Structures are given as structure tokens and as C-alpha cells.
Amino acid sequence: MKTQGTPKPAEGSDFESLVVTIVQIHQQAHDFATKAVNVGLTLRNWFIGHRIVEFEQNGADRAAYGESLMDALSQRLAAHSLPRVTPRELRRYRQFYQVYPQIWQSVTPKSLEASGFTAMLPLAHLLPSSIRESVTPESQIAESATPQLIHCLSFTHLSELIQLPDDTQRRFYEIECIRGNWSVRELRRQIDSLYYERSGLSKKKSKLSAATHAEAETLQPAQIIRDPYIFEFLGLRSRDVMAESDLEDALLDRLQDFLLEMGHGFCFEARQKRLLIGDEYFFVDLVFYHRVLKCHILVELKTTAFSHEHLGQLNTYVAYYKKHEMTPGDQPPVGILLCTRKNQALVEFALGDLSNKLFVSRYAVEMPKKQEMEAFLKQIGKEIGHEG
Numbered sequence: 001m002k003t004q005g006t007p008k009p010a011e012g013s014d015f016e017s018l019v020v021t022i023v024q025i026h027q028q029a030h031d032f033a034t035k036a037v038n039v040g041l042t043l044r045n046w047f048i049g050h051r052i053v054e055f056e057q058n059g060a061d062r063a064a065y066g067e068s069l070m071d072a073l074s075q076r077l078a079a080h081s082l083p084r085v086t087p088r089e090l091r092r093y094r095q096f097y098q099v100y101p102q103i104w105q106s107v108t109p110k111s112l113e114a115s116g117f118t119a120m121l122p123l124a125h126l127l128p129s130s131i132r133e134s135v136t137p138e139s140q141i142a143e144s145a146t147p148q149l150i151h152c153l154s155f156t157h158l159s160e161l162i163q164l165p166d167d168t169q170r171r172f173y174e175i176e177c178i179r180g181n182w183s184v185r186e187l188r189r190q191i192d193s194l195y196y197e198r199s200g201l202s203k204k205k206s207k208l209s210a211a212t213h214a215e216a217e218t219l220q221p222a223q224i225i226r227d228p229y230i231f232e233f234l235g236l237r238s239r240d241v242m243a244e245s246d247l248e249d250a251l252l253d254r255l256q257d258f259l260l261e262m263g264h265g266f267c268f269e270a271r272q273k274r275l276l277i278g279d280e281y282f283f284v285d286l287v288f289y290h291r292v293l294k295c296h297i298l299v300e301l302k303t304t305a306f307s308h309e310h311l312g313q314l315n316t317y318v319a320y321y322k323k324h325e326m327t328p329g330d331q332p333p334v335g336i337l338l339c340t341r342k343n344q345a346l347v348e349f350a351l352g353d354l355s356n357k358l359f360v361s362r363y364a365v366e367m368p369k370k371q372e373m374e375a376f377l378k379q380i381g382k383e384i385g386h387e388g
Contacts, residue, residue, distance in 0.1 A: 035151060041233045042103075042150045042158065049097030052090060083232040088276075092159060099162040099170075103150060152178045155229050159279075160187050169196050179213070184227070186217040228274070228281050252285055252301060255338070258368075258376055259299070265292035265366050275320055284317050292366050295331040296321050299338065306339040334367075338377060 056062055056069070065072055070087035077085040149158065157177060164170040173196065177187050195212060202208045252271065259266045266288045273284040286299035298321060300314045314335040321333040 037230055037234065038154055039150050041229060042155045044233070045093045045155055046097055046100070046103055048090070049093035049095070052094045053097055083235075084229065092162075095162050096155075096158060100149070100158070148178055149174060152181075154184065154227050156184045156227050157182075157187055160184065160191065163279075164191070172196050172199070176209070176212075180216050181218045183217045183219045186219075190216070255299070255301060255376070256286060259286075259288065259297075265290045266297065267291055269296075275317065277316070277320060282313075282317070290334075290366065293331055293334075294329060296325060296333040297336060298333060299336045302337070302339045304339065306337070310337055310339060338373065 052069075052073070062069070070090045074085050074087045074090060153161075153174075161170050161173060161177075164173065173187065173191065176182070176190070176195070180186075182190070190212065199205055199208055256268065256271070260268060267290070268286075269289050270287040271285070273287045275282045275284065284298050285301050288297040288299070289295070290297055298314065298317050300310065300317070302310050314337050318333050318335040325333070
């Protein structure tokens with residue numbers, strides 16, 4: 001992990017040297033802590049995958065569970081308050097172990113002790129002797145590379161890589177991701193843009209690589225801590241780490257109070273509500289349930305001007321809630337998109353399928369008026385020093 005902006009001690013100033021030294025201590029400790037969390041989480045998920053595979057192959061009562069193993073295991077682990085143990089995640093851990101079976105073999109006790117991860121050493125007794133004691137030729141080849149994977153890439157990176165079916169393709173992205181210190185979003189973008197295939201067809205591979213890395217988004221330490229796997233592993237709430245900016249956080253604080261006070265019937269449910277859609281997580285800024293309208297109200301706040309991408313994003317959330325969260329007696333969910341910039345406040349209501357005329361009528365009466373919302377955004381923007 002790269003440390004950015006590390007200052008150099010000023011010469012001839014004892015006080016300045018003290019300041020710079022403390023800054024360096026903090027940065028180095030922060031980097032170490034971040035790396036420790038990364039390695040701990042990755043090894044945790046690898047060991048879980050290993051134990052699942054071992055049980056499936058050698059468990060005395062494995063036949064009793066069969067295809068229901070992941071569901072049964074998920075329920076029992078959730079009862080112990082373990083994070084990220086849905087059947088989908090357990091299958092991901094199993095796949096992680098199957099794709100990278102030699103990770104522990106390359107992470108030797110000596111390297112763990114040198115890195116400060118001695119807490120993981122007792123887990124070695126869970127491994128079969130073939131992994132604990134022998135090193136195959138294949139693992140010797142990977143020995144110099146595998147520690148880089150768990151020290152330089154987050155588990156979210158690795159979750160993307162294990163989906164690649166070809167070993168050579170996966171190794172290509174491993175090397176390029178580590179070399180360029182790519183963020184997870186950048187790794188996804190390069191995979192989606194067929195960087196591997198384009199590189200194979202390119203006659204000037206070095207030139208393509210240089211251009212790719214020059215434009216790539218690099219991983220920052222703050223992004224690692226905001227990784228959903230990381231903050232759940234640490235027992236943090238979504239709100240603790242997911243706010244996009246101080247401005248947005250301040251607006252959400254006031255907006256929540258405003259809707260509860262002015263929007264009769266609003267009952268607060270969640271903030272930064274996490275939705276798992278496919279293999280990706282998304283976050284809805286505010287979720288309410290309206291006791292009069294009998295529907296969910298999803299609120300997205302953008303501190304920029306309106307764009308069609310914003311509308312599409314909220315429409316996706318509304319469609320998700322309509323399919324997965326409606327219960328008998330509920331009306332279709334409603335989406336509210338708030339955008340503010342340069343004295344403009346755009347409010348888009350009713351992104352759901354509000355075909356029931358009675359409901360539309362009640363909706364118009366019970367929801368805050370557009371003018372009220374625009375005035376609220378303009379007032380709060382001024383109060384917090386935002387030009388809006």
C-alpha cells in the first residue's frame with residue numbers, strides 16, 4: 001500500500017521535527033492497521049472456505065445436509081452474530097479457497113511473525129499435513145507472488161478475480177492490479193473493458209499498459225476502510241463509513257428530521273440501507289415507511305445537478321423494493337430524488353408504478369409539497385455554506 005504525502009523532517013527545527021515525526025508515526029501505524037485488517041479478513045475467509053471444502057469431502061455427517069449445507073450453516077453462524085455468512089458468501093469463500101488453495105502455504109509462520117500477524121498462527125493446526133509440511137513445485141513458483149496478493153489486494157479485489165475462469169487471465173489482472181495499485185472499481189472497469197483480451201491483440205503491449213495505468217484510479221487507504229467487507233468485519237455500521245461528504249451527511253441529518261416533522265405519516269426505517277443486487281452492494285440514502293400510504297419511501301440525495309444516471313439509480317432501488325420488500329397490503333414503493341446546485345432544486349417524485357388513482361391522490365396530499373422541498377434544500381444549503 002502506498003503512503004501518500006509523507007512529510008520529511010524539517011532541518012534545524014526541533015519542534016517541526018517533533019510534528020513531522022508524530023505525523024509519520026500516525027501514518028505508518030494507520031497503514032499497518034489497514035494492512036492487518038486486510039490480511040486478517042482475507043485469511044479468515046480463506047480458512048472458512050477451506051473448512052467447508054474439508055467438510056464436504058470428509059465430513060462424517062455431510063450426506064445428511066447435501067445441497068442444504070450452505071443454508072443450514074448460514075443459519076447457525078448467523079445465530080452467533082457472524083457477519084457476511086449468507087449462503088452466497090459462504091459459497092464465495094469456498095470458491096476463494098478452491099481458486100487459491102496455496103495461499104497459506106506461501107504465508108509462512110516466519111512471514112506472519114515479521115508482519116505482526118502472529119494471531120493467525122494457531123489456525124495452522126486446522127490444515128492437513130500436506131499443506132502444513134510440504135511445498136509443491138507449483139507453490140514454490142507462486143511463493144513470491146501469493147503474499148503480495150493478500151498484502152496488496154483486499155478481499156473485494158480477490159472476489160472479482162476468482163470469477164475469472166482462466167488462470168492466465170486471472171494472473172494477468174493480479175499483476176496489473178498490484179503494479180498499478182488499482183481500486184476495486186478500476187479492476188472491474190478493466191475487466192469489463194476486456195483489457196486482457198485487448199492486450200493479447202495489441203502489437204504494442206507496453207504502450208497499451210502505460211496508457212492504461214496512466215488513467216487508472218488508484219487505491220487510497222480510506223477506500224479500504226470503506227470496503228463493505230472490512231467495516232462489517234470490524235463491526236461498523238454502514239453510516240459510520242459510507243457518507244460521501246460532510247455536505248451530504250449534514251443534508252441527510254436535516255432532511256431526515258424535516259421529513260419526520262413535515263411529512264405526516266413518515267416512519268424512519270434506515271439510513272444508508274444496504275441492498276445486495278447480484279454480486280454488488282448498493283446503498284439507499286434514506287428509507288421510510290409511510291403508515292398512511294402503506295408504502296416504502298426511498299430518498300436519494302445528490303449534491304450535484306440532476307442527471308439521468310441519478311434517476312436510473314433510484315429507479316433500480318424502487319424496482320428492487322417492489323420485488324423483494326413489499327408485503328400483502330403494501331402499495332408500490334415511491335422514490336424521491338433530491339438534487340441541488342447553483343440555486344436549483346429538482347425534486348422528482350413517484351418513480352414507482354402508482355397506477356392506483358386513490359393512492360396517487362392520497363400521495364399528493366400526504367407527501368411534502370415540491371415547493372416545501374425546494375425551499376428546504378435552498379435554506380439548508382445556505383446554512384452549511386453550500387452555494388445552492
